[in-house]
Amino acid sequence: MTEVFGSVRLGYVALETQRFADWRRFGRDAIGMHVDETSPDVMRFRLDDNACRFLVQRGPVEDVTALGWQLDDDRSFDEVVARVVQHGVPVAEGTAEEAALRGVERLARFPGPNSLTQEIYTRPAVADAPLMTAVPGGFVTGDGGIGHVAITTRGPQQMRGYYATVFDARLSDYIDETISGVKVKIRFLRVNQRHHTVAIAAATRLPINPIRTRVQHVNIQVADLDDMVASYQRVKQLGFDMALGIGQHTNDRELSFYAKTPSGFEWEVGWNPLVVDETTWEPTTHQGISIWGHTPEGATVVDKLTQFGAAAASVLHREDMVAALAGAGIPDN
Numbered sequence: 001m002t003e004v005f006g007s008v009r010l011g012y013v014a015l016e017t018q019r020f021a022d023w024r025r026f027g028r029d030a031i032g033m034h035v036d037e038t039s040p041d042v043m044r045f046r047l048d049d050n051a052c053r054f055l056v057q058r059g060p061v062e063d064v065t066a067l068g069w070q071l072d073d074d075r076s077f078d079e080v081v082a083r084v085v086q087h088g089v090p091v092a093e094g095t096a097e098e099a100a101l102r103g104v105e106r107l108a109r110f111p112g113p114n115s116l117t118q119e120i121y122t123r124p125a126v127a128d129a130p131l132m133t134a135v136p137g138g139f140v141t142g143d144g145g146i147g148h149v150a151i152t153t154r155g156p157q158q159m160r161g162y163y164a165t166v167f168d169a170r171l172s173d174y175i176d177e178t179i180s181g182v183k184v185k186i187r188f189l190r191v192n193q194r195h196h197t198v199a200i201a202a203a204t205r206l207p208i209n210p211i212r213t214r215v216q217h218v219n220i221q222v223a224d225l226d227d228m229v230a231s232y233q234r235v236k237q238l239g240f241d242m243a244l245g246i247g248q249h250t251n252d253r254e255l256s257f258y259a260k261t262p263s264g265f266e267w268e269v270g271w272n273p274l275v276v277d278e279t280t281w282e283p284t285t286h287q288g289i290s291i292w293g294h295t296p297e298g299a300t301v302v303d304k305l306t307q308f309g310a311a312a313a314s315v316l317h318r319e320d321m322v323a324a325l326a327g328a329g330i331p332d333n
Contacts, residue, residue, distance in 0.1 A: 002079045004071070005168035008191045009145030011070035011124060012052055012102060013218055014117075015263065016059030022262035023056055030235045030259070031220075031269065032134030032227070036127075042101065047139035047220065051103025051127040053146050062263040064215045066109070066117040067149065068102060069167065070124060077106055077122050083166060084110050087324045094119070103127070111322050113159045114151055114214050118166070134234070137224030144194035144275070147219040147268075150186075152211040156202035157329030158321040160187055163198055165325045167191045172276065173251050174285040174332075186289075187332075188251060193275050195252035217258060217266035221273065228255065228271040235259045247293020249273075250286040258294070 017023055020043060027045045028035040033054070034046040045054035059065075071077040084091050094107030104121035112118040133139075139146075153159050163169035169189040177184045182203050188196035201216060222228050232246060235257075243258040243266045256270035 001083070002075065003168050004076045004079055005170065006192050007072040007076040008080075008167050009070050009143065009194070010067060010147065010149070010197050011050070011104075011121065011145060012055060012068035013064055013146075013149070014055040014057070014066040014068065014102075014119070015064045016057050016061035017263050018058065018060065018062065019262040020056070020058065025238060026240060026259075026262055026267075027054065027056075029134075030231065030238050030240055031267065032231055032234065033139075034131050034133050036129065038101075044103075046127060046131060047133075047146060048141050049126050049131065050141070051125045052101070053141075055102060063213045064116065064149070064218070064265065066119050067112065068104075068119045068121060070104075070145070071120055071122050074106070074122060077108075077120060080120055080166060081108055084325065087165070089322060089324050094121075111320065113155070113162050113321050113326070114153060114319050116151070116214050135222055135224075135227045135231070137222060137227045140221040140223050144192055145197060147221055147270075148194065148197045148199060149218055150199040150201060150216040151214070152201045152203070152216050154202065154319060155321045155326075155329070156185070156187055156200045157331055158323070158326035159200050160189060161326040161329045162322055163189055163191075164330060165327060169198065171283045172196050172281070173283045175251055175289055176285060176287055177289050185332075190276060193278075195254075195273050195276055211265075213263070213265040215265050217268050218261075219256070219268040219270055221254075221270045223271075225255065225271050228257070228269055231269050232257045242297040244294040245297050247290045247295070249294075250288055250291050253291075256294075 027033045036044045041058040043056040044052045047053045091110045099107040103125040105123040107121045109119045172188040172190050175186040187200045189198045241260040246257045248255050252273040254270040254273035256268050258266045258268050
């Protein structure tokens with residue numbers, strides 16, 4: 001088996017929404033991304049020269065629907081396909097139209113945990129139009145990918161097993177936290193030099209998943225601190241809800257804030273996380289998510305009731321672990 005660790009990165013995120021006008025204001029005006037509106041039912045956000053980093057399609061889900069993973073070359077692409085097929089999980093080839101919509105060449109998809117479709121591709125297309133963002137210093141992408149996603153689950157060991165089987169994901173560290181009296185353990189997985197591309201949060205002994213959406217948050221990174229602060233100010237000035245104010249994380253030391261997207265999941269804009277050195281890195285456990293900051297902003301009793309409602313709604317979406325690829329799961333050390 002050929003290892004693919006280091007040859008894979010998160011390249012795009014796909015989502016469905018009926019709130020196109022709100023997403024345009026959020027993505028372009030608040031966060032500061034470049035927007036291309038290719039049709040009345042499709043909008044694409046860019047962070048760099050790649051044609052598509054966030055694919056927004058009109059639909060009823062109001063959620064992230066797929067994660068797009070870039071492979072360095074055809075050999076790595078073929079290796080991932082072979083792994084999935086060998087475990088008896090179907091792989092569908094993307095059509096030419098689907099690949100063009102995502103701005104990629106080879107495209108394939110297969111089922112992922114928590115109903116998140118996993119899409120793999122090679123050779124992203126360069127956009128024709130010049131990049132126009134409200135982020136003068138630019139976004140950080142490159143070999144580490146566009147950022148990370150955080151997912152809540154009742155099957156954390158199985159989810160970790162899935163990403164280890166498919167992408168050779170490695171454990172970076174753990175965080176233990178207590179939120180509103182509920183003990184939460186978060187596992188941070190990396191597939192390249194970025195500290196984590198998938199964060200897996202599990203509430204201890206909680207019978208339901210407390211998050212309605214398939215992802216709890218999506219993270220992107222800016223190169224300059226001033227751009228992160230400016231984005232925070234725009235989010236507030238434009239009237240979007242802020243989930244957590246600016247703070248610094250304990251494990252990857254990233255400074256960031258969390259805004260609420262029009263679809264309900266959160267959006268983290270971060271700056272200056274550490275980069276993992278594979279020769280010296282050892283997983284450890286941190287107590288608490290933040291060194292300082294990341295305090296809730298504007299939370300009310302109504303927000304708490306909404307959270308309970310979201311937890312109840314989470315029961316309605318199936319949390320399939322794709323058992324064939326998760327194996328027996330990976331127990332914590």
